[in-house]
Amino acid sequence: MPDALTIRPATISDAPQIAVIYAHHVLHGTASFDTEPRSIEATEAKIADCEMHGWPFLVCHHDDTILGYAYATQFRDRPAYGLACEDSIYVHPDHVGKGVGKALLTALVEAAETAGFRQMLAVIGGGERASVALHASLGFEHAGRMRSVGRKFGRWLDSVYMQRSLGGGDRQPPMREPR
Numbered sequence: 001m002p003d004a005l006t007i008r009p010a011t012i013s014d015a016p017q018i019a020v021i022y023a024h025h026v027l028h029g030t031a032s033f034d035t036e037p038r039s040i041e042a043t044e045a046k047i048a049d050c051e052m053h054g055w056p057f058l059v060c061h062h063d064d065t066i067l068g069y070a071y072a073t074q075f076r077d078r079p080a081y082g083l084a085c086e087d088s089i090y091v092h093p094d095h096v097g098k099g100v101g102k103a104l105l106t107a108l109v110e111a112a113e114t115a116g117f118r119q120m121l122a123v124i125g126g127g128e129r130a131s132v133a134l135h136a137s138l139g140f141e142h143a144g145r146m147r148s149v150g151r152k153f154g155r156w157l158d159s160v161y162m163q164r165s166l167g168g169g170d171r172q173p174p175m176r177e178p179r
Contacts, residue, residue, distance in 0.1 A: 005100070007107045010050075010057040010069060015043040017066035018059070021092050030126025030157050031090070033150045046071075055085070056111035060100050067095045070104040072112045075121055082178025084119040085112050085166075089131070101134050109138065113166040116176045124160040125150060132160055140164040 010018065023037035038046070050057040050071050057071035068091035075084040087108055091100045112120055122140055124131045140162035150157035167175070 007058050007060050010047050010059045012044050014059050015040050018069050019043040021090050024093050025090050030152055031128050033125050054115055058107055060104050067092050068100040068104055070108045079178050083174050085117040086121045105138055117166050118174055120164055120166055122162040126157045127160045135162045
């Protein structure tokens with residue numbers, strides 16, 4: 001891993017590199033259940049949507065190269081879910097296993113707490129072992145498994161759910177009510 005890593009909020013100008021990273025995972029992996037890569041315009045819209053809602057969208061970069069990205073969105077679109085978020089993390093294939101994912105998830109947990117979320121969920125497509133291990137290393141616990149809910153590359157895929165409390169979790173009133 002390069003010595004000088006920086007994690008910062010994503011900007012629209014990061015969209016082309018983010019789209020390339022995501023395309024790799026869509027076309028070659030099971031972490032995403034998408035089967036077609038997202039366009040640069042759709043990636044720009046995702047960044048803008050997170051910004052509009054006050055949800056964190058972070059990139060890890062070295063110089064001008066994006067090594068990975070992570071974001072948190074409201075877990076579901078119904079108002080009562082407003083204090084629960086779902087994380088998404090994707091690392092450039094040349095930087096997998098070099099600490100980029102852990103740095104991003106650590107920063108994302110902090111940013112999601114600051115945004116007022118009280119629970120973070122990881123919906124891990126294909127039960128990706130590295131992602132399960134990463135989340136467990138940062139205090140996420142197994143919350144469930146949905147068997148054979150996806151199909152990609154000619155095989156059935158499970159989704160693993162992991163969860164951790166943010167801030168005071170459910171032990172105290174939230175900083176804000178769901179909206």
